[in-house]
Amino acid sequence: MANATQTHLVTMVRELNRVLTASHIEFFLIGGSAIGAVRDHGLIPWDDDIDIGIKRENIPAFVAAVQQSDLMDHYRLIIPGETPDYYFPTYKLLLDLSGTDAPVDVGTGFQGVFIDIFALDKTYANKYLRRTHQLQIRLDQIRLDLAKGVTNAADNLGAFKNVVQNQAKQKSKQQLFAKYLRDIQKLKRLKKGFIYYNFGSPYAWDRERYEAPEVAKAVLIDFEGEPFPVAVGYDAIMTRTYGDYMTPPKQADQKPKHLE
Structure with missing residues (x-):
């Protein structure tokens, strides 16, 4: 029921x-x-x-x-x-x-x-190209999470941790989110080779x-x-x-x- x-x-x-x-x-x-x-x-x-x-x-x-x-x-x-x-x-x-x-x-x-x-x-049908797009989106998410106060968001980035943390400090949440949305949609004009x-x-x-x-x-x-x-x-x-x-x-x- x-x-x-x-x-x-x-x-x-x-x-x-x-x-x-x-x-x-x-x-x-x-x-x-x-x-x-x-x-x-x-x-x-x-x-x-x-x-x-x-x-x-x-x-x-x-x-x-x-x-x-x-x-x-x-x-x-x-x-x-x-x-x-x-x-x-x-x-x-x-x-x-x-x-x-x-x-x-x-x-x-x-x-x-x-x-x-x-x-x-849309993203690339080619797996290796697609990984570059997915990684870009993941880094956008991590920067946004850091700006939202998730202090351990970058803990798995190794040598890149400090770089991403500093990038997150330079922008507002609104700016980071706008970039996140732009990057998600960046391949919307692909005519072939996409999924x-x-x-x-x-x-x-x-x-x-x-x-x-x-x-x-x-x-x-x-x-x-x-x-x-x-x-x-x-x-x-x-x-x-x-x-x-x-x-x-x-x-x-x-x-x-x-x-x-």
Whole structure:
């Protein structure tokens, strides 16, 4: 039986689907939500958020469609680089329940229920070139973490530790975050030799990558009683990310990960 958070999530994702479909904006259920669609035909029973992926080239249209819709009567759109004191690359559609007894997101401190919208960015298909891009983003993250007060963020950098620490001291959090976002998007004009990548992923390098043919189009799969788009290459994507995604984790691991 769905809990209050999941009841809100189902309502939210149906409303978002309505707006994006009407505006002809391509999106996919990804991550645990894609697993839920394929394996459970709905939310994973213990899940506490919904994950959506949108190619970077469609993000401006997504933002405009949401901001011009009736969704803004009920929800907040959290936008990286625009929402104050928010330093993550992930967009969020938030049902703000501040001041209530609703759970709080561990990562951001937002109180309420949210859909995560991940921009899928272009990076190099060539592994060695891709590593240079990934390393640049990782160093951006470390500088930002240092500026946010995570004092041990650079501890694994060896001889580069002092250099990165000094770089972090020379810029504000806002400046460091702006550079982080620019570097994530730096390859958006690539016309060939690219894959899509979720730089907001919690997983190790390359686990959540998307080969271009895998996200060339969507297939519709039943999710909470309605058809929702999942990337055509979902099996390859989720096998790469999760391994045997059709087998649920052991009971001890069947618990929410974001809200407390």
